[in-house]
Amino acid sequence: xxxxxxxxxxxxxxxxxxxxxxxxxxxxxxxxxxxxxxxxxxxxxxxxxxxxxxxxxxxxxxxxxxxxxxxxxxxxxxxxxxxxxxxxxxxxxxxxxxx
Amino acid sequence: xxxxxxxxxxxxxxxxxxxxxxxxxxxxxxxxxxxxxxxxxxxxxxxxxxxxxxxxxxxxxxxxxxxxxxxxxxxxxxxxxxxxxxxxxxxxxxxxxxxxxxxxxxxxxxxxxxxxxxxxxxxxxxxxxxxxxxxxxxxxxxxxxxxxxxxxxxxxxxxxxxxxxxxxxxxxxxxxxxxxxxxxxxxxxxxxxxxxxxxxxxxxxxxxxxxxxxxxxxxxxxxxxxxxxxxxxxxxxxxxxxxxxxxxxxxxxxxxxxxxxxx
Amino acid sequence: xxxxxxxxxxxxxxxxxxxxxxxxxxxxxxxxxxxxxxxxxxxxxxxxxxxxxxxxxxxxxxxxxxxxxxxxxxxxxxxxxxxxxxxxxxxxxxxxxxxxxxxxxxxxxxxxxxxxxxxxxxxxxxxxxxxxxxxxxxxxxxxxxxxxxxxxxxxxxxxxxxxxxxxxxxxxxxxxxxxxxxxxxxxxxxxxxxxxxxxxxxxxxxxxxxxxxxxxxxxxxxxxxxxxxxxxxxxxxxxxxxxxxxxxxxxxxxxxxxxxxxxxxxxxxxxxxxxxxxxxxxxxxxxxxxxxxxxxxxxxxxxxxxxxxxxxxxxxxxxxxxxxxxxxxxxxxxxxxxxxxxxxxxxxxxxxxxxxxxxxxxxxxxxxxxxxxxxxxxxxxxxxxxxxxxxxxxxxxxxxxxxxxxxxxxxxxxxxxxxxxxxxxxxxxxxxxxxxxxxxxxxxxxxxxxxxxxxxxxxxxxxxxxxxxxxxxxxxxxxxxxxxxxxxxxxxxxxxxxxxxxxxxxxxxxxxxxxxxxxxxxxxxxxxxxxxxxxxxxxxxxxxxxxxxxxxxxxxxxxxxxxxxxxxxxxxxxxxxxxxxxxxxxxxxxxxxxxxxxxxxxxxxxxxxxxxxxxxxxxxxxxxxxxxx
Numbered sequence: 001x002x003x004x005x006x007x008x009x010x011x012x013x014x015x016x017x018x019x020x021x022x023x024x025x026x027x028x029x030x031x032x033x034x035x036x037x038x039x040x041x042x043x044x045x046x047x048x049x050x051x052x053x054x055x056x057x058x059x060x061x062x063x064x065x066x067x068x069x070x071x072x073x074x075x076x077x078x079x080x081x082x083x084x085x086x087x088x089x090x091x092x093x094x095x096x097x098x099x
Numbered sequence: 100x101x102x103x104x105x106x107x108x109x110x111x112x113x114x115x116x117x118x119x120x121x122x123x124x125x126x127x128x129x130x131x132x133x134x135x136x137x138x139x140x141x142x143x144x145x146x147x148x149x150x151x152x153x154x155x156x157x158x159x160x161x162x163x164x165x166x167x168x169x170x171x172x173x174x175x176x177x178x179x180x181x182x183x184x185x186x187x188x189x190x191x192x193x194x195x196x197x198x199x200x201x202x203x204x205x206x207x208x209x210x211x212x213x214x215x216x217x218x219x220x221x222x223x224x225x226x227x228x229x230x231x232x233x234x235x236x237x238x239x240x241x242x243x244x245x246x247x248x249x250x251x252x253x254x255x256x257x258x259x260x261x262x263x264x265x266x267x268x269x270x271x272x273x274x275x276x277x278x279x280x281x282x283x284x285x286x287x288x289x290x291x292x293x294x295x296x297x298x299x300x301x302x303x304x305x306x307x308x309x310x311x312x313x314x315x316x317x318x319x320x321x322x323x324x325x326x327x328x329x330x331x332x333x334x335x336x337x338x339x340x341x342x343x344x345x346x347x348x349x350x351x352x353x354x355x356x357x358x359x360x361x362x
Numbered sequence: 363x364x365x366x367x368x369x370x371x372x373x374x375x376x377x378x379x380x381x382x383x384x385x386x387x388x389x390x391x392x393x394x395x396x397x398x399x400x401x402x403x404x405x406x407x408x409x410x411x412x413x414x415x416x417x418x419x420x421x422x423x424x425x426x427x428x429x430x431x432x433x434x435x436x437x438x439x440x441x442x443x444x445x446x447x448x449x450x451x452x453x454x455x456x457x458x459x460x461x462x463x464x465x466x467x468x469x470x471x472x473x474x475x476x477x478x479x480x481x482x483x484x485x486x487x488x489x490x491x492x493x494x495x496x497x498x499x500x501x502x503x504x505x506x507x508x509x510x511x512x513x514x515x516x517x518x519x520x521x522x523x524x525x526x527x528x529x530x531x532x533x534x535x536x537x538x539x540x541x542x543x544x545x546x547x548x549x550x551x552x553x554x555x556x557x558x559x560x561x562x563x564x565x566x567x568x569x570x571x572x573x574x575x576x577x578x579x580x581x582x583x584x585x586x587x588x589x590x591x592x593x594x595x596x597x598x599x600x601x602x603x604x605x606x607x608x609x610x611x612x613x614x615x616x617x618x619x620x621x622x623x624x625x626x627x628x629x630x631x632x633x634x635x636x637x638x639x640x641x642x643x644x645x646x647x648x649x650x651x652x653x654x655x656x657x658x659x660x661x662x663x664x665x666x667x668x669x670x671x672x673x674x675x676x677x678x679x680x681x682x683x684x685x686x687x688x689x690x691x692x693x694x695x696x697x698x699x700x701x702x703x704x705x706x707x708x709x710x711x712x713x714x715x716x717x718x719x720x721x722x723x724x725x726x727x728x729x730x731x732x733x734x735x736x737x738x739x740x741x742x743x744x745x746x747x748x749x750x751x752x753x754x755x756x757x758x759x760x761x762x763x764x765x766x767x768x769x770x771x772x773x774x775x776x777x778x779x780x781x782x783x784x785x786x787x788x789x790x791x792x793x794x795x796x797x798x799x800x801x802x803x804x805x806x807x808x809x810x811x812x813x814x815x816x817x818x819x820x821x822x823x824x825x826x827x828x829x830x831x832x833x834x835x836x837x838x839x840x841x842x843x844x845x846x847x848x849x850x851x852x853x854x855x856x857x858x859x860x861x862x863x864x865x866x867x868x869x870x871x872x873x874x875x876x877x878x879x880x881x882x883x884x885x886x887x888x889x890x891x892x893x894x895x896x897x898x899x900x901x902x903x904x905x906x907x908x909x910x911x912x913x914x915x916x917x918x919x920x921x922x923x924x925x926x927x928x929x930x931x932x933x934x935x936x937x938x939x940x941x942x943x944x945x946x947x948x949x950x951x952x953x954x955x956x957x958x959x960x961x962x963x964x965x966x967x968x969x970x971x972x973x974x975x976x977x978x979x980x981x982x983x984x985x986x987x988x989x990x991x
Contacts, residue, residue: 006159013148014217019133019207022973023133023969029132039149046161046164050161051230055233056248069175074274076183077272077275094968095965199965202970205977220983
């Protein structure tokens with residue numbers, strides 16, 4: 001079995017996450033899908049790290065995790081703020097930018 | 100022979116077994132995330148995918164990342180998700196019918212194309228050499244190796260990203276903070292309101308939920324001395340969320356008044 | 363070269379007058395004309411003062427200059443706004459301010475009934491200032507400013523009664539045709555700058571020896587175009603006749619005595635260019651010769667007294683241009699004829715104005731007749747001018763015109779006989795049409811309209827006419843005596859020694875007088891005995907019809923310049939509309955179209971934006987895929 005199998009699964013997970021962002025309306029699920037995409041990228045980093053034989057990829061994955069954490073914190077705060085004013089967590093309801 | 104395979108980055112048989120079991124499960128769980136109606140189920144499936152990824156990390160000699168993945172994602176991040184889900188309504192389920200015309204076909208077509216092209220590209224990508232493996236890089240231990248890199252080559256990004264983290268924390272506080280729109284009522288004002296309000300009935304304060312009720316739960320209304328339930332004994336936010344049980348089901352008149360013998 | 367600080371007053375005084383009158387508005391209505399006349403007169407006094415100073419200095423110290431300010435300073439290119447008063451300029455200064463002041467005095471009476479008299483005097487002062495700047499500038503660039511200034515003043519004064527559309531059109535015509543000449547002058551300046559790196563007269567004179575003949579020829583031709591535009595020479599002559607729409611004093615000052623002679627000044631001033639460019643010089647001669655016959659022919663068919671005089675002006679300036687084209691032997695005589703012409707032609711125009719004043723502004727000579735008894739002073743002054751232009755001794759024109767004819771005969775080669783003959787024929791035609799004017803106006807029977815009562819003009823009007831008449835009698839002899847003007851101007855020109863004499867002066871004079879006598883006789887024979895119709899006869903030969911239409915000059919311009927110009931403009935407008943605007947509008951329409959098309963994408967739903975990102979990523983990946991495979 002080849003290490004690039006991990007890359008294939010990473011691509012699949014990433015694609016699934018992307019579809020989820022588009023098709024799901026619940027803001028929290030959308031966020032989870034984004035997390036899924038980030039994790040898929042992380043898996044690629046780790047695999048590349050293994051293929052290249054150094055730890056740079058793992059450090060990158062570490063950074064990605066921190067950024068993801070930041071993003072989740074801020075994003076969820078935004079969701080809470082929106083929910084408080086609109087009583088809805090659907091991203092379709094927050095479509096006021098059109099006008 | 101086995102040792103040689105590890106050396107050149109070929110996955111060994113136990114790892115292959117693990118991969119072929121966990122990999123399809125992770126993909127199925129990820130697909131399930133998209134298809135289930137309730138957000139909380141999505142969250143659980145998500146947690147499963149993340150644990151699988153942690154296993155994959157460890158299998159690929161990224162022990163530190165695997166542990167961090169479990170702690171940070173399945174621990175902190177998923178808890179945060181669940182906490183917000185609680186706040187927003189844990190039971191609310193999404194309708195999966197698409198409201199924006201044409202979006203779903205476009206998304207699925209694009210995604211299939213994207214995934215297919217990615218896989219196709221990865222399949223033909225070649226390094227011109229075999230995978231190296233991390234035995235040499237992890238000679239002093241995985242944590243030490245990463246630590247060494249973080250505090251030498253990547254110390255500047257590390258500092259920057261810590262600043263980002265602090266900023267994000269502050270930003271979350273600012274976003275979640277809601278300034279008080281009305282003046283806070285003092286105790287004096289509250290007692291005036293209680294006695295000079297529309298009805299003297301509230302003067303003694305609202306009944307607490309569960310009092311004289313058959314259940315000692317927060318969403319069960321109290322029973323008044325005449326046996327009727329008091330809807331205003333349940334917290335207003337539960338009512339607003341629709342989590343309050345129907346008061347009428349607790350009306351004493353509608354159930355048998357025969358006292359059951361305590362065993 | 364002497365330095366002076368008082369030159370600026372020459373220009374400054376009339377300019378201040380124009381500024382006060384134009385900015386002061388109606389407040390200056392009561393005394394504006396007096397102020398303007400006084401300022402013009404004081405400018406004349408300053409001029410006379412400078413003349414006396416100049417005469418008393420040795421020859422090489424005579425030119426004086428004044429630096430006003432540093433005008434343009436770009437890298438190695440420096441132009442100072444400076445004034446230069448030398449022997450040539452002083453002639454013009456005195457002519458401009460002297461005749462100008464007389465015409466100011468005349469206008470006080472002539473324009474007394476006009477409610478815009480103040481504006482008229484403001485423009486007159488503006489003209490004097492601009493004309494003085496033209497002749498006093500020490501570089502082509504300063505000259506250009508004055509050149510444009512007189513063009514502006516001329517435009518304003520021709521269209522002074524612009525409530526009449528025909529007059530407004532006439533001023534526009536003069537302005538536009540002058541622009542053609544101005545283009546020539548600006549091109550000449552650019553050529554001078556490009557080839558010699560300087561635009562001052564002194565600088566160009568110095569550099570002319572080291573510059574290629576081709577460049578000098580180009581510059582000379584451009585200067586000739588400029589001169590032709592301003593001096594109404596062939597082929598830019600058509601505006602002068604229509605310029606008579608302006609008040610008569612304007613015709614006398616600007617379109618007879620001073621501004622139209624600016625071309626002669628320009629060529630004389632640029633003698634160093636023309637002396638080194640024989641081709642350009644030859645063209646100058648040709649232009650002068652054509653114009654002198656052309657103008658004279660037009661003069662024979664005009665019934666409008668002012669237009670007849672205008673045609674005569676054109677013809678006389680043709681003489682001057684011809685003389686300047688002859689080179690060093692001709693410059694002084696051109697200037698001499700210019701000065702005498704300034705006297706007698708201004709006098710005759712004022713006389714015409716006086717006649718019009720007495721005849722209810724009638725300009726058609728066929729409705730005059732027998733005015734001799736009713737306007738004696740006008741008759742005498744006009745008659746003196748008439749004798750002067752004919753070249754009857756001892757009047758001014760005899761000396762100046764004879765000198766030009768003589769120079770033409772003495773210019774050497776085959777062209778000498780040809781040119782000399784042309785000038786003689788011109789003199790004969792001049793005699794014919796001027797006699798015609800005299801007879802139609804002052805002799806014969808009364809052909810006046812009903813209710814016209816001719817009367818002599820007030821003294822404010824006949825006094826300037828009398829002064830100019832005195833000038834018309836004496837100026838010729840004074841300038842000719844002992845070759846006074848020739849010696850005065852000769853330091854400015856490089857004379858190449860004596861010329862062969864084809865004909866002796868006495869023979870030339872005899873020939874000229876014979877030709878004049880022939881012209882006068884024909885005119886007397888045709889017009890003295892005949893009963894003149896008040897309407898021009900229609901059944902005339904095609905030659906007469908041709909001449910009456912100004913030798914088709916307007917038709918020619920219209921057919922060969924105006925119509926193609928309009929076609930070009932229309933084509934350009936269409937091109938602009940379809941191609942330029944079309945492409946601009948096309949871009950706009952494309953932007954609008956794509957905008958309204960893409961607006962559908964901007965539906966406010968985050969998810970559709972995310973889908974677009976996904977499609978974008980797909981495109982990117984696809985591109986990579988294509989590149990890789």
